[in-house]
Amino acid sequence: DAKTTQPNSMESNEEEPVHLPCNHSTISGTDYIHWYRQLPSQGPEYVIHGLTSNVNNRMASLAIAEDRKSSTLILHRATLRDAAVYYCILRANSGYALNFGKGTSLLVTP
Amino acid sequence: DTGVSQDPRHKITKRGQNVTFRCDPISEHNRLYWYRQTLGQGPEFLTYFQNEAQLEKSRLLSDRFSAERPKGSFSTLEIQRTEQGDSAMYLCASSLQGYTEAFFGQGTRLTVV
Numbered sequence: 001d002a003k004t005t006q007p008n009s010m011e012s013n014e015e016e017p018v019h020l021p022c023n024h025s026t027i028s029g030t031d032y033i034h035w036y037r038q039l040p041s042q043g044p045e046y047v048i049h050g051l052t053s054n055v056n057n058r059m060a061s062l063a064i065a066e067d068r069k070s071s072t073l074i075l076h077r078a079t080l081r082d083a084a085v086y087y088c089i090l091r092a093n094s095g096y097a098l099n100f101g102k103g104t105s106l107l108v109t110p
Numbered sequence: 111d112t113g114v115s116q117d118p119r120h121k122i123t124k125r126g127q128n129v130t131f132r133c134d135p136i137s138e139h140n141r142l143y144w145y146r147q148t149l150g151q152g153p154e155f156l157t158y159f160q161n162e163a164q165l166e167k168s169r170l171l172s173d174r175f176s177a178e179r180p181k182g183s184f185s186t187l188e189i190q191r192t193e194q195g196d197s198a199m200y201l202c203a204s205s206l207q208g209y210t211e212a213f214f215g216q217g218t219r220l221t222v223v
Contacts, residue, residue: 096165
């Protein structure tokens, strides 16, 4: 499976935008980029996914580089409830398993 | 339907005992997954069901582990002769075929003493 690289941790102030980076230089043409997050003492929660084009939903935006070797999850206004571990995951369209890695632990301060 | 339900939420067992966990997926979801998560790590894939058929098992799933999904509804994960290394959070997820999003339960935390 293609691998992703994320910073171990990031910190943000409340109500400010957060840009969470992910490198995936060995991504293949059929790999979708998925983001999940895991709040403390909870199971993971789907955030967003994309293939080539930037994507927006009610939770976040996903910006995908033109060469697809990196992507950025954007939280437009961080709240204290956004403090979680964020996982960037590659999965082929025909795949089913999610390979989580260690993710980025996001700390949001008031 | 309130989501994926797992039971029990916590289990403490003595080494060598057998344990069984239950997962009730979202009712119309035909895909079901089990993952294991140890402290400080992301979840690791264990096994996958489509309806009642177990289609994939990770190398992590040793002979002491067995999972079933009778009638394609709820699933059970059994660990025989538990070892201290089995201590982890066991997560269940479900999804609908053709849809990307997987929904996770809150997990069963197993402690082997």
